[in-house]
Amino acid sequence: MRTLVIGDIHGYLGTLEALLEAVAPTASDCLITLGDYVDRGPDSRGVLERLIALQAQCKLIPLLGNHDEMMLCAINGDPLHSRAWLMFGGLATLASYGLALEELQQIPAAHREFLDSCLPWYETDTHLFVHALVDPHKPMAEQDPHILRWEKLHQPLQHVSGKTLVCGHTRQDEGWPLCWPGVVCLDTGVYEGPGWLSCWMVESGEVVQANRHGEIRRGLLAEPPETVLLSRQRRNPKASASADADAS
Numbered sequence: 001m002r003t004l005v006i007g008d009i010h011g012y013l014g015t016l017e018a019l020l021e022a023v024a025p026t027a028s029d030c031l032i033t034l035g036d037y038v039d040r041g042p043d044s045r046g047v048l049e050r051l052i053a054l055q056a057q058c059k060l061i062p063l064l065g066n067h068d069e070m071m072l073c074a075i076n077g078d079p080l081h082s083r084a085w086l087m088f089g090g091l092a093t094l095a096s097y098g099l100a101l102e103e104l105q106q107i108p109a110a111h112r113e114f115l116d117s118c119l120p121w122y123e124t125d126t127h128l129f130v131h132a133l134v135d136p137h138k139p140m141a142e143q144d145p146h147i148l149r150w151e152k153l154h155q156p157l158q159h160v161s162g163k164t165l166v167c168g169h170t171r172q173d174e175g176w177p178l179c180w181p182g183v184v185c186l187d188t189g190v191y192e193g194p195g196w197l198s199c200w201m202v203e204s205g206e207v208v209q210a211n212r213h214g215e216i217r218r219g220l221l222a223e224p225p226e227t228v229l230l231s232r233q234r235r236n237p238k239a240s241a242s243a244d245a246d247a248s
Contacts, residue, residue, distance in 0.1 A: 011041025035065025039089025
């Protein structure tokens, strides 16, 4: 069994499909998605449909992100969250459904039920999985939901449990997951900046990424950036050449 963890997707269905094809989850795998399935990208509706379908393909453990929370609040008629949602990418989500804000109740019930079923956090014997951050001094049952979904990661931390925290939410502008003592961050900016969506294979330490063009690159999480770049160049010359062109 593999434990696969995917960072913030933000409505990029094509990128998600390319990544899933590359990692090929099976019925014996546990796939943890860290939230922010909707907003900003072109096909939030398609992303939710794909995740719902994935539940029949593998053990899917979806976490709730702050964008997913805003969408749920808007559906439930919260005017404050509705305005914030539109400001932070909700218009793109509405467009993917072909709806106006006042038509939110037409969003398929299965999509609302999926978001309602998303967990605030998930825990294994060795790792803690959340969307955003944790209070390192509190056990998971006592965590503030605002911290779990909204707080940014600014420095290494060690949770009181001694387990490694795996999160998204804090965009890594270099396009590669952050690996600090006690923390791994998998938001690699699919919607802005480098444009990569990341999947970390916990047991092997391998990272597989897809970009908005459907290109794939691979490396090990703990490798220094220079080694990672060489690894990508050997495994995917096209993606490496594109990166070189962008750097110039």
